[in-house]
Amino acid sequence: xxxxxxxxxLLLLITVVLVCGLYPAAVWAIGHVFFPFQAEGSLLTGxxxxxxxxxxxxxxxxxxxxxxxxxxxxxxxxxxxASSTLAPSNYALRDRVARMLGPIVRYRSGLKAGQLVAPxxxxxxxxxxxxxxxxxxxxxxDLHNGLATAWVNADSTHAAYxxxxxxxxxxxxxxxxxxxxxxxxxxAADLAVVFFETFSKENPGRFPSAVNKTSAxxxxxxxxxxxxxxxxxxxxxxxxxxxxxxxxxxxxxxxxMVTTSGAGLDPHITLQNAEYQLDRVAAKWAADTKRDPSxxxxxxxxxxxxxxxxxxxxxxxxxxxxxxxxxLELRNRYGAPN
Amino acid sequence: xxILPISMLVVTVLLAIPLSRYMTRIMDGKYRAxxxxxxxxxxxxxxxxxxxxxxxxxxxxxxxxxxxGFLVLALQPWMPLNPQHKGMLSPTTIFHxxxxxxxxxxxxxxxxxxxxxxxxxxxxxxxxFFLSASIGFCALTMIIRALRSDSSVGNFFVDMWRVVxxxxxxACLILxxxxxxxxxxxxxxxxxxxxxxxxxxxxxxxxxxxxxxTIVVGPLAAFVxxxxxxxxxxxxxxxxxxHPFENPTAFTNxxxxxxxxxxxFGLVLMFGRMLNRLKHAWVIFSVMMFFMLGTxxxxxxxxxxxxxxxxxxxxxxxxxxxxxxSAPGGKxxxxxxxxxxxxxxxxxxxxxxxxxxxxxxxxxxxxxLTVDVTDGAVNCEHDSLNPIAGxxxxxxxxxxxxxxxxxxxxxxxxxxxxxxxxxxxxxxxRTPEYLGKKIGGREMKLAMIALLVxxxxxxxxxxxxxxxxxxxxxxxxxxxHGFSEILYQFSSSSANNGSAFDGLGVTYGFNNNPSPAPMxxxxxxxxxxxxVISRFLPIIAPMAMAAFLxxxxxxxxxxxxxxxxxxxxxxxxxxxxxxxGALLFLxxxxxxxxxxxxxxxPFGG
Numbered sequence: 001x002x003x004x005x006x007x008x009x010l011l012l013l014i015t016v017v018l019v020c021g022l023y024p025a026a027v028w029a030i031g032h033v034f035f036p037f038q039a040e041g042s043l044l045t046g047x048x049x050x051x052x053x054x055x056x057x058x059x060x061x062x063x064x065x066x067x068x069x070x071x072x073x074x075x076x077x078x079x080x081x082a083s084s085t086l087a088p089s090n091y092a093l094r095d096r097v098a099r100m101l102g103p104i105v106r107y108r109s110g111l112k113a114g115q116l117v118a119p120x121x122x123x124x125x126x127x128x129x130x131x132x133x134x135x136x137x138x139x140x141x142d143l144h145n146g147l148a149t150a151w152v153n154a155d156s157t158h159a160a161y162x163x164x165x166x167x168x169x170x171x172x173x174x175x176x177x178x179x180x181x182x183x184x185x186x187x188a189a190d191l192a193v194v195f196f197e198t199f200s201k202e203n204p205g206r207f208p209s210a211v212n213k214t215s216a217x218x219x220x221x222x223x224x225x226x227x228x229x230x231x232x233x234x235x236x237x238x239x240x241x242x243x244x245x246x247x248x249x250x251x252x253x254x255x256x257m258v259t260t261s262g263a264g265l266d267p268h269i270t271l272q273n274a275e276y277q278l279d280r281v282a283a284k285w286a287a288d289t290k291r292d293p294s295x296x297x298x299x300x301x302x303x304x305x306x307x308x309x310x311x312x313x314x315x316x317x318x319x320x321x322x323x324x325x326x327x328l329e330l331r332n333r334y335g336a337p338n
Numbered sequence: 339x340x341i342l343p344i345s346m347l348v349v350t351v352l353l354a355i356p357l358s359r360y361m362t363r364i365m366d367g368k369y370r371a372x373x374x375x376x377x378x379x380x381x382x383x384x385x386x387x388x389x390x391x392x393x394x395x396x397x398x399x400x401x402x403x404x405x406x407g408f409l410v411l412a413l414q415p416w417m418p419l420n421p422q423h424k425g426m427l428s429p430t431t432i433f434h435x436x437x438x439x440x441x442x443x444x445x446x447x448x449x450x451x452x453x454x455x456x457x458x459x460x461x462x463x464x465x466x467f468f469l470s471a472s473i474g475f476c477a478l479t480m481i482i483r484a485l486r487s488d489s490s491v492g493n494f495f496v497d498m499w500r501v502v503x504x505x506x507x508x509a510c511l512i513l514x515x516x517x518x519x520x521x522x523x524x525x526x527x528x529x530x531x532x533x534x535x536x537x538x539x540x541x542x543x544x545x546x547x548x549x550x551x552t553i554v555v556g557p558l559a560a561f562v563x564x565x566x567x568x569x570x571x572x573x574x575x576x577x578x579x580x581h582p583f584e585n586p587t588a589f590t591n592x593x594x595x596x597x598x599x600x601x602x603f604g605l606v607l608m609f610g611r612m613l614n615r616l617k618h619a620w621v622i623f624s625v626m627m628f629f630m631l632g633t634x635x636x637x638x639x640x641x642x643x644x645x646x647x648x649x650x651x652x653x654x655x656x657x658x659x660x661x662x663x664s665a666p667g668g669k670x671x672x673x674x675x676x677x678x679x680x681x682x683x684x685x686x687x688x689x690x691x692x693x694x695x696x697x698x699x700x701x702x703x704x705x706x707l708t709v710d711v712t713d714g715a716v717n718c719e720h721d722s723l724n725p726i727a728g729x730x731x732x733x734x735x736x737x738x739x740x741x742x743x744x745x746x747x748x749x750x751x752x753x754x755x756x757x758x759x760x761x762x763x764x765x766x767x768r769t770p771e772y773l774g775k776k777i778g779g780r781e782m783k784l785a786m787i788a789l790l791v792x793x794x795x796x797x798x799x800x801x802x803x804x805x806x807x808x809x810x811x812x813x814x815x816x817x818x819h820g821f822s823e824i825l826y827q828f829s830s831s832s833a834n835n836g837s838a839f840d841g842l843g844v845t846y847g848f849n850n851n852p853s854p855a856p857m858x859x860x861x862x863x864x865x866x867x868x869x870v871i872s873r874f875l876p877i878i879a880p881m882a883m884a885a886f887l888x889x890x891x892x893x894x895x896x897x898x899x900x901x902x903x904x905x906x907x908x909x910x911x912x913x914x915x916x917x918x919g920a921l922l923f924l925x926x927x928x929x930x931x932x933x934x935x936x937x938x939x940p941f942g943g
Binding site: 041061076088262324328 | 341342378381382384398402403406449452464465467469495498503507510511514515520521522523524532533536539551552560564575576577580581588589647651676677680681682683685686689690691695696699701716718721722724725814815816818819822840841934938939941
C-alpha cells in the first residue's frame, strides 16, 4: 500500500513539472517568438496610439456614428463572461427582444411602407384600449407581474415614486394588505401590480417614466412623471401593440441584432445587421463632417464590404464584420464624432 | 449547414485510424520511448499487477489527486500569479470543483474568469486535465487486458505515464501552436485594462473618468487543447468555448470538435486491435456513430433550421385543462390567446446564446458532440437551445455511450454489449458468450450495478431537488424549463459530462461572498456526491466483470455462437440501447423538454 502511495506521489510530481511547468513554458516561448500579437490578446491601437481594445472582444458603442455590436448579457464586461440563460419559453426573452424592436421597427408594405411604427404605438397607447378592454397599463401589469415588479426594482427613483403613491393611497394599500395577510408590511415591489392598476385608472394613456427637467436653482434633474410618449412607451408596449395588430406587415430585423451571444462578448455582427445600421451611421457621419450624405454612405458601405468575412470562406456560415475594426476605421477616417 | 459536422466527423475518423495503431503499440509496450522518458517509466514501475492491485492503485492515485487539488484551490490567496488578490472559494465549492475535475466531469459551480487566479488555472486545471483523462484510458486498457486473459493486467503507474507523456503531451503541443496562431492568448498576465474607442461607453467611474474595459487573459493556448483532447471541458472562462479567447475562430472551433472526438474514436479501434477483433470493434464503432449522427442531425434540425419559438407567431389559441380542486369536475380550462410573431429575421435559426464566427450550425453541432463524448465544453448557451433540440444533449448524457468519455464510454458500451448478448441468449435459449467466454450470473450482476447507478444517480436527486426548495429556489426559468435545468445538472454530473444549463443558481463564489446563490451549498454537495459515485462504480464494477470473464475457459467458436461482427449484432445493440434508454428516461423527458415544447409558449413573466 505504501508503495502505491509513494508511486502515486511520484507520478503526480513528475506530471506537475511536465504539464504545469515545461509545457506552458514551451507554448509561451513559441507564442511570443512567432505570434506576439495574438499571444497578448490581439490588442488594437487607436488613433492616438493608445490601446483601444481587443480585436476578439466586443465593446459597447452608444453613439449613432458607430456600428453597434450584439446586445450583451454580460454588459460587455470582459472579466465576467455571461449569457442570458433565457429559455425560449421564458417570457422575459420575448419581452427583452420586443423592447429592442419597438423604437426601430418599420412597416414593410402599405401606405406607411418604410416608416417607423413607433408613432402608431404611442397613438394606440394614448387611446388606452387593449383587446377591446380599457386600461393598457393595468392589463400589462396583470399579464406580467414579474415585469411590473422588475420595473419597481430597476431604479431607486421608481421605488421612491411607488412609495409616494403608497402615502397618497392609504385605502388601496389597506385593502391590499387585507387580501394578502401573509405580507402585513408590503414593500414597494410587493405592491407593483396594484400600483399600476390604480395608476392606469388615474392616468389613462400614461406610463410613469423619467423626464428631464430643470430644477428651481437651474440644475438639470430627472423626475418620474406620467408620460404619453417616448422610448418607454415604444419599447415596453410594442409586444402588446403587436398582439392588437397581428396583421400589420413589418420589416424583419436581423436576428443577431436582438439576440445576446454565448459569452456576451461576440466581436462580430452579420453583414446583414451592419447594412441594416448603415443608413443611421452614414447619415450621422455626413452631418458631423458636413459632407454629401450619399458619398459618405457609399464610403462606409465600402468599408463594410472590404471587412466582410464568412467562416471557412462561406462554406459554413454567412458574411460577418468585426465591429471594433470597422468602427476604428471610421474613427481614423472621419475623426472623433461630435 | 451540413458540411461543417460532416467534415468534422470525416476528418476525425481519418485521424483516429492511424492514431489507434499508435495507441495500441504504446499500451502493448511495443513503443520504445527516448531514454530519458524510459528512465521515468522504470522509476514509476511497481511491477506487474492483477486486477485488484490495479484497481487499488487507481483509487490510491485518485485520493492523492484529490488532496493535491483541494490544497491548490484552498491556498489560492497565498499563491503567486494572483495580482487581483482573488480569495478562497467556499469549501463546498472547492470540494465540488476538485471531484468534478478529478473525475473528468468538469461541471463548474464557479466562473474561471471571476474566481480563479492563473496559478489555479495552471496547477489545478492542467494537472487535472491530463491525469483525469488518463485514468479512464487506463481503466479501459486494464479491461481489455483482462478480457484477453493476460497473465498480468499491466501496471497502473506505467500506463498513466505512457498516456500522459507519449500521447497527450505531443498532441497538445501541436494543437497549442495552432490555437495561439489563431488568436488564443498565451500569457501569464491576468488582465489588460483598455480605454474603449468611444470614451465612457462602459460608463464612468466614481471620479468621473471613463470606465476602462477589463479584459481577462491567461495561458489559454496551452489550456484549451488538453481541455478538448482529454474530453475534460472545464472552461478557463465562465462561458467556456463560447468565449472569443477560448475559441477565437471557426478553425479553432473545428479543431476543438476534432480534438474532443479524436481519442474516444481511437479507443474503440484500440479495443479491437488489442483484442485482435478489429471487425467487432468496427461494428461497435458504427453503432456509436449511428447514435452520434442522430444527435447531431436532431440538434441542427430543431435548433439551426427552426426559429426560436419564443419570438414566432403561434396563430392558434390553445386550451389547457388544469387540475383545480375548487372547480366542478376537479378541472378548470385555461385558454391562451393566439400570439402574433415579432418581426425578427430568424433564417439562421435560434441565435440566442450563439456566437456568429463558428458557422451557422456550429452551436447545435457542438452541443450534440460535446455530450456524446462527455466533453462538456460548450460554444453556445444550452439553456437557450430550442426546447426540443435540448433532447439531443440529454440523450447523449443519459445513454453515455455514443463514443463517450476517455475509455469510460467504451466501458459503458461494453455493458450494453454484455446485456444485449445476454438478452439474445435468453431468446434463443443458449448460454450467452462474449469473446468466447460464458457470461454467468456474477458478471450480469456486476454489469447491472454499473448500468443502474447512472439512472438512479440522475432520477433520485432530480426528484429530491425538484420537489423541494433546494431545486425550486435555484431555477431561473419558469415552468417545465426550470425542471429541465435541475434534470440537466444531475444528468451532466452523473454522466461525468460537465456542460450545464447555466441559468441554474449554483454559484456560491468566494467564501466571504455576502450574497451567494441561496441553495449553492446543497448543489455543491449533492452534485459532488453524484459525480463520485457515478464515476467510480461504473469503472470498478466492469473491471471486476472483465477480470471474472477473462479468468474463464474459452469455448471454441461453434455453429450456435452469436457472431459479434455482423449487421444483426449491430441491430441487437441498437435495440438494447434504445429500449433501455427509453424505459429509463422517457418519463423525465416528458416532464422537461417535451412539456416545454408542446406547452404554452411564451410562458410566465
